[in-house]
Amino acid sequence: MRRSLILDVVVRVVFHSSLMLGLFLLFTGHNRPGGGFVGGLVAGAGISLRYVSGGIDEVRSTVPLRPWTILGTGLMVSSLTTLTPLFFGRQLMEHAKFDLHLWFFGAVHVNTALLFDVGVSLVVIGTIVMLLVAFGERMPTVSNPFIRSNEDR
């Protein structure tokens, strides 16, 4: 299997857009189609594109965190969001809503459900990266002279 220059370039162009799309879906999810799950899936799809173009080494260099760290952080964020209301005398998983005034962007509705959703998407991304790391392999041959992989050293 050879490494394709065209695929590499296209993936690099699309990658950041897919991350942005994922973020967008995450933030817009509460009012329009989207949500943490889809957001995570889209971002994960972007990461798996990197795998398709450059193998597992590419994924490792793109995602600096270990997959279980992402997974654990996501679970922690979600469970903390679930538990926090208890400390304020509210019910488990009661979400707070308030308006935040940012001088440039104007008023923003903030809902702590968003935090929960952030956790969900982190879990999804973590799972995808974990699958890639578990089953993925390195590019067997490196034909792109601009990318040094571990095999070269």
Added chain:
Amino acid sequence: MPNTPAEVVQLIALLIVHIVLGLVLLGGGRALGRRSFLVAATAPLLAVIWAISNSAGVLDGSVPTDRVNWIPELGLSLGFRLDGFSLLMVLLVSGIGVLVNLYSLRYFSAGRPGLHRLAGLLLVFSAAMLGVVTAANLLVLFVAWEVTSITSYLLIGWDDADPKARASALQALLTTGAGGLAMLGGFVLLGQSAGTFDIAALAAKPPTGTAVEVALVLVLLGAFTKSAQFPFSAWLPGAMVAPTPISAFLHSATMVKAGVYLVARMAPIFAEQGIWRPLVLTVGLVTMLTGGYRALREFDLKSILAFGTVSQLGFLMTLFGAGIPEATTAGVTVLLAHALFKAALFLVVGVIDHQAHTRDIRLLGNYGPGWTGPKLIAIVSGASMAGVPLLFGFVAKESAYDAFANGDLAGRQIVLAGLVVGSMLTFAYTARLLLGAFRPGRPGRDVSSGLDAAAASPIPASPIPAVAAPSPWFWLPAALLATFTVVLGVVPGLASGLVGAASESLDRRIEHVHLALWHGVSLPLVLSGLTLAVGIALSVAGPMVAAVQSRIPRLADGQANYLATMKTLNRTADRVTGFVQPGSLPIYTGVILLTAVVVPGFMLIRTPMPDLPAWSTGPGDWAAAGLIIAGGIAATVVRERIAAVLCLGAVGYGMALIFMLQGAPDLALTQVCIDTLGAVVFVLVLRRLPNRFEDRATRIGRNVRLVVSGLVGIFVFVFILVAVGVRTETPVSEEFVARSLEEGGGRNVVNVVIVDIRGFDTMGEITVLAVAAMGVYGLARLTRREGRELKSFAPLRRPGTREEGES
């Protein structure tokens, strides 16, 4: 809580002190080393002071009781009460606990690692044991009971480098744990029948019926395993691999009394019901006799004591299990006497072991000067165990005989005869213990000279040199216990208050207990004399007894039973696993699918079919359906795996199209993403499989698959039709829509449902997702590493053994 008695608050505080101190020692006591025991002694000391300071009120008959709400929804509360019997047990547990801790200071050498762990575990165990004896509620009792099992497991297996210790610990845990499970079942049945788990309420209004009778047998199973009754006694002698202070504390004085304690509590309430009395009396007597008999063929001092303990526990079980007032009083007396002499004997045996580095009675006997103290303690305590007059054990045994000498209990003569024979055996093994340990001028001689001895354990050739004297501080704790034995033996009246209060709290029919040395010439006294005479005869004829014993085949060997049971269990588990997990994916899938079809499908046949809905809502539906059907059929026909995956992807995209057309962009978006990523993951996995399907199915196999998939297809079709058509209530989703913006603060109902309304589901789902991801990762890595691991372990193999697969 306004009306909580101060005693209960203090008791809970004491328990917390035990546990916290124990955990602190476990976690950070490494630097303390041997001094951990000094720290650990403070908690039981506090408990003793507390018990003594509260004893006046309790002895007068007041019973401080209270509960703290624990799980109010389930009606569970942490209830504690302190009555006479609990007070006695607290005094024994904590008093012996203090002594054992002080003793451990001398017993263990300073540099030994892991002592902080031992001290910490001892404290946690003490807390659990105090919990058992002060619990006012069956469930609290159960929890504390199980904690004693677990800490006992850890304590027996303290020397975790020793495989024997680990095996014995496991045996103890499995035996007592299995009994504990049965007991839990019994408690639940009892609680359901009575409507309460409160012990005092049960006593006030005992439930009856078949369920209760079954429950009692289950509870007794728990008590029998815990107190090492026949046929579950094998774990207790095995537990003797634990360090001697642990054996003295857990396996003679405290934990093994838990079963006896429970029987003592319940017998006055339930003795008349079901098979309680015959069962307990039989088991108790058989245990007493077999334990005594086995003790006579042991050579290890600790093993003699262990089988002796089994025998004494049978004795106690018989006394308490009868459930008649006199026997209960006798039981309390024997319990107290046993704790005093047995703990002292264990401590002395520990001293001997520590100084002489052996416990074999065929080697011991040659002592240096300075052993008078330990010898006196051992003789006094042993004589008390044997029932020699002027010692507390005599008073106790006398009251036991008395309980069954009169009265109208059916079969009391048999019980009495059993007790007498058991006591004769007790005398004999006590003599074996004392003569074996201390017979003067007998270095290295064999007392038994039985055939069994030579065959069973080879004796080292040279006798050990004269044993150096121990420090008086070492045997001081034992001396204290022996002093009690003597004082209470000469003036038994001193214990009357405590024994009386304890007995009265067990059985209301008991009034005014008076312990005395001299009851006048009566049947019990005659029997005591007979016991002593036959006991002396048995011990003089020791070698002959041993010779006779060695000819009799071992009838019921508990250890062999345990091993056989474990073997059967393992083999059955293997077979069941082999049958249920054949490792064939088609079979797994087939079973799952068929279950899904048959179970709900059976109900489906009985439901009337609703009217068919409209076939389509527009031309787009036809396109989507075409895509799905084409993809589905293609997936079954194509020969390449990758192609099949892509066909499945087409099915998914067709579904997304339907979602889109029906106005669910959220679902459509998610479906598309999932299918895309799914294809990527499939490709990752498929690289490891052959490119093409290898269809090895026979004609029959193929037909079976066809039938199964056809059934599943029809089932799903009908199921959805029915599920959609039979709705009578308004869908819950309407309320979701109505409340989504108002309360959830979002216009996207789907997302509000996910993160808010059904947020717990999501929480659970992402947890499952995370766990599954880790599982998949682990499995993938495992198979990947296997090849390398074999290579890297190769040099570790023993030279000369040929590697598998090499030939």
